[in-house]
Amino acid sequence: MSDKGRLNLVLCWHMHQPQYRRLSDGQYQQPWVYLHAIKDYIDMAAHIEAVPGARAVVNFSPILLDQIADYAGQVEAYLRDRTPLRDPLLAALAGHWPPAGPQRAALIAACLKANKSRMIDRFPVFRRLAELAAPVIADPELSGYLGDHYLRDLVIWHHLGWLGETVRRTDARVEGLMRRGRDFDEESVGLMLSVVAEILTGLMPRYRRLAASGQVELSFTPYSHPIVPLLLDFAAAREAQPDIRLPAAPGYPGGEERARWQIRAGQEGFARHFGFRPAGCWPAEGGVSARMLGLLDEAGVKWAASGERVLRHSMQASGRDCGHATRHRAYAEPGRALRCFFRDDGLSDLIGFSYADWHADDAVGNLISHLETIAHAADPDTDPLVSIIMDGENAWEYYPENAYYFLRTLYERLAAHPMIRLTTFSDYLAAGHAPVALPPLVAGSWVNGTFATWIGCTDKNRAWEMLVQAKTDYDRVMALGQLSPEDVARAAEALAVCEGSDWSWWLGDYNPRESVEEFERLYRRHLADLYHILGEPPPPLIGEPFAQHGTDHAGHTGAMRTSGAV
Numbered sequence: 001m002s003d004k005g006r007l008n009l010v011l012c013w014h015m016h017q018p019q020y021r022r023l024s025d026g027q028y029q030q031p032w033v034y035l036h037a038i039k040d041y042i043d044m045a046a047h048i049e050a051v052p053g054a055r056a057v058v059n060f061s062p063i064l065l066d067q068i069a070d071y072a073g074q075v076e077a078y079l080r081d082r083t084p085l086r087d088p089l090l091a092a093l094a095g096h097w098p099p100a101g102p103q104r105a106a107l108i109a110a111c112l113k114a115n116k117s118r119m120i121d122r123f124p125v126f127r128r129l130a131e132l133a134a135p136v137i138a139d140p141e142l143s144g145y146l147g148d149h150y151l152r153d154l155v156i157w158h159h160l161g162w163l164g165e166t167v168r169r170t171d172a173r174v175e176g177l178m179r180r181g182r183d184f185d186e187e188s189v190g191l192m193l194s195v196v197a198e199i200l201t202g203l204m205p206r207y208r209r210l211a212a213s214g215q216v217e218l219s220f221t222p223y224s225h226p227i228v229p230l231l232l233d234f235a236a237a238r239e240a241q242p243d244i245r246l247p248a249a250p251g252y253p254g255g256e257e258r259a260r261w262q263i264r265a266g267q268e269g270f271a272r273h274f275g276f277r278p279a280g281c282w283p284a285e286g287g288v289s290a291r292m293l294g295l296l297d298e299a300g301v302k303w304a305a306s307g308e309r310v311l312r313h314s315m316q317a318s319g320r321d322c323g324h325a326t327r328h329r330a331y332a333e334p335g336r337a338l339r340c341f342f343r344d345d346g347l348s349d350l351i352g353f354s355y356a357d358w359h360a361d362d363a364v365g366n367l368i369s370h371l372e373t374i375a376h377a378a379d380p381d382t383d384p385l386v387s388i389i390m391d392g393e394n395a396w397e398y399y400p401e402n403a404y405y406f407l408r409t410l411y412e413r414l415a416a417h418p419m420i421r422l423t424t425f426s427d428y429l430a431a432g433h434a435p436v437a438l439p440p441l442v443a444g445s446w447v448n449g450t451f452a453t454w455i456g457c458t459d460k461n462r463a464w465e466m467l468v469q470a471k472t473d474y475d476r477v478m479a480l481g482q483l484s485p486e487d488v489a490r491a492a493e494a495l496a497v498c499e500g501s502d503w504s505w506w507l508g509d510y511n512p513r514e515s516v517e518e519f520e521r522l523y524r525r526h527l528a529d530l531y532h533i534l535g536e537p538p539p540p541l542i543g544e545p546f547a548q549h550g551t552d553h554a555g556h557t558g559a560m561r562t563s564g565a566v
Contacts, residue, residue, distance in 0.1 A: 006421040007375035008385040008428055009414065010341070012057040012305065013392030014282050015041060016225055017064050018502035020522070021086070023494050024529040028087040029522050031110070033067040038199045039164045039402060040393040041068075045206045046166035047407045048215055053415030055214075055422035058207065058392065059282040061221040062269030063500070065204070069273065072200035079190075079197055092155045093196075095189055100144030107151070108133045108143065111158040115397040119161040125181045126157040149183075156184045156192055163195070165404035171195060204273050211274070217424035219280035223265035224496040227454050229289035229443050231255040231262070231499065234464075236289045236443040237451040240313050244452060247461040249468040253475060259292065262496060263299050279303065279426045282389065284501045285453070286310070286343070286446035290333075293441065297338040303330075303425045304340055305389055309449025310442065311342040318439035328374065328384040330428065332435035339435055341425060343389035343446065347371075352390050356398035360405035364413050368420075375419050383433040385423075389446075459507040459547050463523060467498055469539060470527055477534045487533055494530040498523070507547055520547040 020030045048054045071090075077083035078094060085091040089110055098104045112130055114120055121127045132150070136142045160168075160177060168174055173191045180188065210216035222228055229236040232255045234246045252258070271277050279302040283292065286306040296304050308327045315322035331340040347370060355363035371386065378384040396403040414422055447453045454460060474495055477483065483491065503526075506519035524542050531538035 005375075005380050006419055007371060007378065008383065008421050008423050009371065010057055010385065010387050010389075010423060010425055010428070011055075011410075011414075012059060012219075012282065012343075012387065012389040012425075013044060014059045014221075014389065015064060015392045016059075016061040016221065016284075017067065017393075018500050019063050019067070019224065019497040019526070021067060021070065022525060022529055023490065023497070024532055026086050029525070030518070031087055031089040033064060034071045034087070034090065034196070034200060035162045036393045037068055037071070037203055038159070038167070038196055039162050040396055041203055042199050042206075043164035043166050043396070043402055043404070043407070044392060045203070045210060046164070047411055048210055049206070050166075050408065051411040051415055052215075053422065054411040055216070055415075055424055055427075057217045057219055057280070057424050058210075059219045059221060059280075060207075060270065060273075061223075061225045061284070062266050062273075063224045063497070065269060065273045068200060068203060072197070072203075075193060075197040075200060079193060089155075089158075090196075092151070093159060093189065093192060095152065095186070097148060097151050102140045102143075104143040104146075104151075105136050105140030108136050108146065108154065111154050112137070114158065114161050118397055118400065118402075123157065123161060125153075126161055129154045129157055152184050152189070153182055156188060159192055159196065164199075165402040167195070167199065169404075208274055214427075217280065217426050218270075218274055218278055219282055219425075220266050220270040220278045221282055221284050222259075222262035223269055224262065224500040225284040225502065226259075226262050226496070226499040227284055227287045227445070227451065227501045227504075228259045228262060228292045228295070229287050230451060230455060230464075231259045232289065232291050234455065236291075237455050239289070239443040240310075240450045241452060241456070244450075244456045245461065246455065247464040247468070249465055252464075252468060253471045256291075256295075258471075258495075258499065259295055260299075261492065262499070263295055263301075265496065267299065280305070285505075286389070287444070287451065287454075287501075288340075288441065289443035290441045292443075293333060293336070293338060293340070297336045301338060303429060304338060305387060305425070306340065306342055307444070307446030307449060308342050308345040309446070310444040313442040313444060313449045314439050317442050320439055326436075328378065328386050329382065330385060330433060330435040331438035333438045333441075339425075339429055340438055341385065341387045343387045345446075347386065348388050348390045351388065352395045355406060356395070356403075360409045363406055364409045367410070368413060368417065371420055383431075385428055385433070387425075453508075454501055454504040457508060459520075460504045462546050463504045463507060463520075466524075466527060466539075466541065470498060470530055471495065473536055474530070474534060477536060483535070491530065491533045494526065494533050497526050498530055516547050517545070520545060 017033045020028050048056055074085055078085050085094055092107055098107060120130050136146060173195055177188060211218045231252050234251050237244050267277055281296055281301050281304045288306045311327055312322045327342050327344055399406055414420055444450050503519055503523035506516055527542050528538045
């Protein structure tokens with residue numbers, strides 16, 4: 001089959017974690033950055049490396065890259081001269097355990113934060129250790145009965161459970177620890193820390209090599225993963241949802257200046273770690289508006305992507321046909337060089353939410369069947385492009401072996417398929433495929449084409465109102481001109497952290513109660529750190545919990561949510 005008759009396909013994986021490191025003392029409040037690094041980020045690189053014909057776009061938020069680099073430096077410094085580790089879980093891996101009582105019980109509970117069926121019960125020893133922990137979780141006063149011997153085994157098994165499957169299958173040190181299984185010693189600790197250190201220090205160089213080889217296109221998100229359209233105008237939420245209840249504040253003060261800062265800092269942060277400026281951008285949560293696209297265009301960004309629902313709403317508002325074929329194109333606004341792509345929600349959600357319980361061959365076969373149907377129905381003269389864009393970290397823990405068989409089979413079969421061409425957004429544009437005129441954009445995100453996940457309910461609006469107050473105080477202090485240049489830069493970074501999307505994402509009655517409380521607490525701590533840098537006392541409300549909701553429901557909640565595709 002000629003190239004003209006092949007269906008272009010982009011697999012785009014978005015890698016992001018919010019700022020878990022407090023700027024006041026450098027201490028990490030949650031370990032998810034380094035745990036996803038040693039599991040999901042390393043596995044994705046290894047799968048692409050293993051299949052020469054594999055191609056993908058991998059998007060990193062710069063605030064994640066900064067934390068990965070910080071973790072790499074931490075572990076290397078500890079192994080070199082025993083510099084204290086600034087993450088409690090890493091410190092526990094190194095043998096620094098809290099005394100009996102609530103802190104030790106909290107550490108034990110932290111070591112059980114993993115998918116039970118896929119990451120704990122899979123390993124008989126880890127499962128038994130988890131069973132022994134159950135009484136302590138129920139009654140922290142019992143933690144003294146689980147001594148150091150138990151803690152060392154539990155912490156090492158937690159890290160073994162979180163390791164990427166490609167590491168587990170290829171690293172002789174890990175194989176030795178798995179064979180030993182129990183009664184780990186100081187040498188075992190050193191081996192585990194060495195594995196973690198090598199993954200963290202080697203991660204970005206591996207992706208740089210994949211980018212240099214042409215197998216991967218690396219793209220970015222504005223620095224701290226903010227919902228830029230809402231920074232620009234709260235009313236953007238009403239374009240797709242006219243009856244949404246907005247915060248009492250009329251808008252975010254100086255939002256356009258902050259939006260430009262976030263985009264510029266995102267480009268610079270990406271370049272700091274990878275050595276070049278990215279061509280493309282996955283805006284945080286695929287959140288776009290006409291004003292935001294204009295800022296990306298001004299910043300020299302060549303392409304951006306969003307959710308299918310955004311395109312559908314925009315087409316419907318303009319009275320244009322919004323059939324299935326419309327999503328599989330490149331779009332451009334008149335007078336702008338920026339090109340826009342829209343993900344296929346249905347195919348993306350199949351990977352994110354349906355295939356985890358399928359046999360890998362059946363899941364990949366089903367996906368390819370859908371792609372073949374699209375290819376047969378498409379007009380080859382339109383050069384159709386299917387965009388599968390999704391979270392590159394959280395889905396895989398629901399799959400057997402961290403999706404080892406699914407991802408390897410996916411890349412192998414797509415790379416060999418005669419009707420499908422794996423490509424990247426930049427390569428597709430470089431081939432000269434003409435874009436379709438984009439109708440006036442209805443602002444929205446990949447989740448249902450709205451911003452309701454980040455604004456509109458009481459708790460989310462409260463978070464925005466606290467941020468508005470902080471920005472007002474920030475502007476007042478900056479106008480005085482009394483901070484040192486170093487503190488001016490630190491304050492801008494601290495404000496950016498507070499502007500991140502994750503804090504309002506987690507607020508709501510659909511998320512696990514424990515996670516709601518953790519993220520609300522961390523948000524208030526970040527606000528307090530901003531005020532500390534400004535030399536101002538934080539408002540009393542920052543010290544008071546305000547999240548009223550949460551659920552005890554377990555499953556795909558919070559970090560994993562469907563797009564609302566129908």
